[in-house]
Amino acid sequence: MTLSSLWVLAEPSNGSLTTGSLELLSAAHALATNVAAITWGDANAVAALAGEYGASTLYSVGDLGGALPGAPVASAIARLVESHGAPDAILIPTSYDGRDVAGRLSAKLNATVLTNVTGLADNAGLETEHPIFGGTQSAFARFTGSAPGIVVVRAKSFAAESTGGSPAVVAAAPIGDLGASGEARVLASHVEERTGPQLEDAAVVVSGGRGLGSADKYALIEELAGLLKGAAGASRAIVDAGWVPYSRQVGQTGKTVKPTVYLACAISGATQHMVGMKGSKNIVAVNKDPDAPIFQIADLGIVGDVNSVLPALIEALRQRA
């Protein structure tokens, strides 16, 4: 190992850390001698978890007083870099707040950001992997400037693995003077109803596309996902059409999923969709066009109409239940 130190942005979520954060802690643990995590909110509540996944220190930015995390958390990290010296790199999950922190921090430190990273290796220095052109090619890159490099990593790029480490030692990471930049405030949070597992964690993902024909047909996808104890996903075509919220979108500009099985229903298989799901263990596709590109990566392809295949599948699964 030539990397001596990596820091990881560990995003809090309901008293725990996001799966994406745990994945990055695991990746960092495998690459570097020293791993520190940075979190906000109640750090003491997640110190054991951060330690278990490989962090020895957990820097606590503390309560943000309702501010959007980007500016205050980036400020605290910039101050840590000043006081403790720069790590080789700072790993940040690709998420709403993660990207904000990365952008702010990059400008504060005059540091380069590499985004959409799906692989990390120590190849006489940190090397990053980026899928390009819808995942048909991989570009590898490295930082050429001074440390720290900022790396924004896509979810599901690494497995989250417990190291059995002891709880991380919590240390304060105070926020600097933010001026106008920290003035965005969260007034209220709205949680949309969801049943079943999260899209990214589900063992079964059933996704629908434009070929469903209309928004109400998405009920077939949800019902099927429910029967298979999975999550319902979507192509961008039907997210943009307003049939389902963006949080369901799979692909380059949406989520990456790697379930045991992915059922693509009336989805053509654009490269930008496939880059988000071709890491699935098994792929089943239903499409009425025998030449649809999705069939090129499907383990089982059914050339047929979703209006007949899906109701029959739902019926068959109901009878087994």
Next chain:
Amino acid sequence: MNVVVCAKQIPDPAAPQSLEPSNNLNRSGKLILDEADTYGVEMALQLVDAAGSGEVTVVSMGAAADVAGLRNALAMGAAKAVIVSDDTLRGADALTTAKVLAAAIGRLEPDLVLAATESSDGYTGTLPVQLAELLDLPSITFAKKVTVNGTTINVERQTEAGYDEVTSPLPAVVTVTAGVVEPRYASFKGIMAAKSKPVEVLSVADLGLGDVVAAGTGQAVTRVVAAEARQSGEKHVDDGDGAQKIVAFLESIKVI
């Protein structure tokens, strides 16, 4: 209210894409206005309309040999465009681009800066926030609804679980998602009017930014390789047995 919209001209994402020997994206073909930015343009036009005064300025960095994409934004209703174009900016990374745009936008002293959450060709998704930091402005990303009330902006910001109501004083930087508003099609009148609207082309020297560019980018692409292709399995034409085939497959992999 004066609104700046960051908008990028990109190679058509639906067309095949390639890399130059330098590993930069080949941008030699025709450039179009990134569809992701049409939402920002529309949002800006609606906000200025609601405020009752002010104008929309489109700011871009990139090759200026062809500005049809920017004319498209002008045809939608933006008042003018500023494009920073310079051979030394070829292959600029997100932070360098942000420094250049910050210099171009700072001179305009806008009340609001809009951008897309991510571009369709680079999709780094960090530029607008880097810009906000350089301009010392608050930022709200992933807006799915935007309203302005005097000098306050209110945004419904997408989250993992749903959305947050977020507020900030103006000026601010806000990034909008596809679907925040429905972009209008340029009218014939708009297209004609756009032909005579000002498009200012600036160089790095015009902005006094020589040292920013000289610093170069802090990254290098080391190699590009073909990704491993996934093999396809069986394909059946459904003649009433499609659902059964799927059930059998799910059984075989022990999902049911």
